Amino acid sequence: MTPLPPKDTPTRIPGRRTAGWEVVALGLAVVWPFVASPYGAGLVTEVFIFAIAAMSLDLLMGYGGLVSFGHAAFFGAGAYATVLLTMKLGWSAWAGLGAGLAVSGLVAGVIGYLCVRMAGVAFFMLTLAFAQLLFSAAMKWRWLTGGSDGIGGMARPSLLGLPLADSRTMYFVGLVAFVLSLMALRRVINSPFGHALVGLRENEARMRALGYPASRVKLAAFVIAGVFAGLGGGLYAIYNGFVSPDALTFGLSGTFLLMVVLGGAGSLMGPAIGAGIFLLMKQFVSAHTDHWLLIVGLIFIACVMFFRGGVHGLIERLRTGGRA
Amino acid sequence: MDLFISQTLNGLVYGALLFLLASGLSLIFGLMGVVNLAHGSFFMLGAFVGLSVAKATGSFWLAMLLAPLPVAAIALAMEVFFLRPLYKREKLDQVLLTFGFSFVFTDLVESFWGKDTFSISEPPSLEDSIEFLGGFFPSYRLAMLGFGLLAALILWLIIDRTRAGAMVRAGVDDSATAMGIGLNVPLLLTTTFTCGAALAGLAGVIAGPILGVYSGVDVEVLIPAFIVIVVGGMGSLKGAFVGSIVIGMADTFGKAYLPETAMFLTYVAMILILLARPGGLFGKV
Numbered sequence: 205m206t207p208l209p210p211k212d213t214p215t216r217i218p219g220r221r222t223a224g225w226e227v228v229a230l231g232l233a234v235v236w237p238f239v240a241s242p243y244g245a246g247l248v249t250e251v252f253i254f255a256i257a258a259m260s261l262d263l264l265m266g267y268g269g270l271v272s273f274g275h276a277a278f279f280g281a282g283a284y285a286t287v288l289l290t291m292k293l294g295w296s297a298w299a300g301l302g303a304g305l306a307v308s309g310l311v312a313g314v315i316g317y318l319c320v321r322m323a324g325v326a327f328f329m330l331t332l333a334f335a336q337l338l339f340s341a342a343m344k345w346r347w348l349t350g351g352s353d354g355i356g357g358m359a360r361p362s363l364l365g366l367p368l369a370d371s372r373t374m375y376f377v378g379l380v381a382f383v384l385s386l387m388a389l390r391r392v393i394n395s396p397f398g399h400a401l402v403g404l405r406e407n408e409a410r411m412r413a414l415g416y417p418a419s420r421v422k423l424a425a426f427v428i429a430g431v432f433a434g435l436g437g438g439l440y441a442i443y444n445g446f447v448s449p450d451a452l453t454f455g456l457s458g459t460f461l462l463m464v465v466l467g468g469a470g471s472l473m474g475p476a477i478g479a480g481i482f483l484l485m486k487q488f489v490s491a492h493t494d495h496w497l498l499i500v501g502l503i504f505i506a507c508v509m510f511f512r513g514g515v516h517g518l519i520e521r522l523r524t525g526g527r528a
Numbered sequence: 529m530d531l532f533i534s535q536t537l538n539g540l541v542y543g544a545l546l547f548l549l550a551s552g553l554s555l556i557f558g559l560m561g562v563v564n565l566a567h568g569s570f571f572m573l574g575a576f577v578g579l580s581v582a583k584a585t586g587s588f589w590l591a592m593l594l595a596p597l598p599v600a601a602i603a604l605a606m607e608v609f610f611l612r613p614l615y616k617r618e619k620l621d622q623v624l625l626t627f628g629f630s631f632v633f634t635d636l637v638e639s640f641w642g643k644d645t646f647s648i649s650e651p652p653s654l655e656d657s658i659e660f661l662g663g664f665f666p667s668y669r670l671a672m673l674g675f676g677l678l679a680a681l682i683l684w685l686i687i688d689r690t691r692a693g694a695m696v697r698a699g700v701d702d703s704a705t706a707m708g709i710g711l712n713v714p715l716l717l718t719t720t721f722t723c724g725a726a727l728a729g730l731a732g733v734i735a736g737p738i739l740g741v742y743s744g745v746d747v748e749v750l751i752p753a754f755i756v757i758v759v760g761g762m763g764s765l766k767g768a769f770v771g772s773i774v775i776g777m778a779d780t781f782g783k784a785y786l787p788e789t790a791m792f793l794t795y796v797a798m799i800l801i802l803l804a805r806p807g808g809l810f811g812k813v
Contacts, residue, residue, distance in 0.1 A: 504628030
């Protein structure tokens with residue numbers, strides 16, 4: 205996590221404002237689908253989707269100090285709800301996605317209610333166990349979820365008359381969802397609620413003494429993070445037209461964690477960049493060698509041992525000349 | 529044999545297996561405050577090394593004896609070179625580190641042995657079923673139960689009755705004070721980590737004939753072992769023992785009588801126990 209600031213300066217929460225380079229990056233992102241192949245556009249669409257999920261984990265991990273090892277539960281809940289409502293009840297994909305957000309928020313509320321009273325290790329083991337529970341439910345309840353085969357055959361919907369089957373339209377849906385999520389999460393972090401969350405991370409006893417309802421603040425953070433992870437999951441389902449228990453695996457929870465650690469926890473944009481690096485690297489490495497897992501593991505180890513602030517920390521250090 | 533009796537025995541056998549994993553996990557947690565996410569990998573590595581030894585020598589017993597050694601060596605190196613430099617950091621860093629290692633180990637196993645599912649053959653002397661409580665029960669499973677109980681007994685004797693065990697207990701209680709009165713806590717951590725890994729490797733070989741040997745078995749066994757130590761109370765050997773039996777039973781009976789909802793039963797058991805006693809059955813809190 206971020207080190208404690210000196211005593212008498214107010215806590216500066218990183219990742220709260222729009223930086224100049226972000227505007228430039230947004231400009232490039234708008235141009236990208238017109239210069240790239242549909243394949244290249246699709247790859248970056250995936251980056252946007254995973255970035256939303258990674259940022260939602262960052263809200264818990266980087267700002268709240270709540271390290272969830274089961275974040276795939278909310279991603280998967282959103283994905284399954286979207287596909288099930290669309291395919292089984294014949295809802296439009298957008299209604300399915302909207303309901304998916306509610307479902308993942310609800311799942312996060314239930315899991316969070318049981319988890320937030322646990323400290324440290326029990327917390328993360330519980331989050332892991334609940335995610336695993338959803339995973340086994342998705343595997344076993346074949347009549348509902350199709351078991352390990354998952355459910356496919358969902359056609360991409362249209363938005364304002366533009367079909368998402370077109371890779372550019374899909375790309376812009378991803379981009380807009382990403383930008384809106386980033387702005388919304390920034391608002392959350394800048395709000396009194398966000399400050400209370402950071403305060404709880406830094407000194408829970410003091411915050412309790414000041415009268416903050418610690419468990420309720422954490423639970424609210426959990427639900428918000430769950431909804432955004434669900435948004436990522438729902439979009440992923442729409443993007444693929446398909447959902448399987450892969451969306452709920454321990455490995456996927458680990459992937460989200462790695463994106464946050466790689467990009468730098470507590471910076472929002474960091475984990476988004478982490479998602480980008482991860483997916484592009486996976487694309488590149490998988491084409492050349494089978495040892496993708498080895499490389500993931502080694503990057504994880506290297507980040508934890510030597511680059512604790514991740515990419516974001518590295519940039520900050522360069523920018524401030526090593527003071528941060 | 530009565531279904532109830534055979535399921536009770538199966539539950540105890542599964543519990544014995546869980547105990548071999550959970551005891552190491554729990555002691556490591558008690559001492560270091562770190563949940564070792566690579567503990568399942570040690571189980572898996574032990575199983576694969578055991579598989580190769582058994583194939584090469586044709587002896588299950590030799591596999592059981594030899595497989596924990598390389599696993600212990602790997603764990604030793606991991607503790608000394610990677611975990612030790614992080615002692616002063618937040619615990620989370622060490623947890624994330626072990627998580628990174630679990631990926632590395634999976635890749636290692638897949639490049640040496642591939643992604644297929646193998647099985648270690650049980651020793652010929654234990655292939656039969658023996659008559660037990662008026663029914664027939666595979667003797668290998670009974671032997672597994674025996675291994676588990678023996679391991680529990682030995683661990684209990686070491687932790688409760690020896691000087692080294694007293695040091696471990698002191699470290700679990702309060703590592704700063706233990707260090708203050710002159711105990712070499714880092715050495716204690718390294719030893720416990722290594723022995724816990726060896727125990728997990730041993731469990732991998734023992735489980736080989738029943739669970740099978742495949743990449744992915746690590747997560748498969750790690751999650752129940754976690755549940756065991758959450759239920760039993762972290763850092764407590766007694767908790768790991770009782771927790772293993774509770775979860776072993778809940779899982780086995782659930783699968784036998786309520787196959788549709790079996791997987792929920794262990795989680796429900798865990799949630800209920802945690803709501804009643806947040807520190808687990810024998811935890812400190």
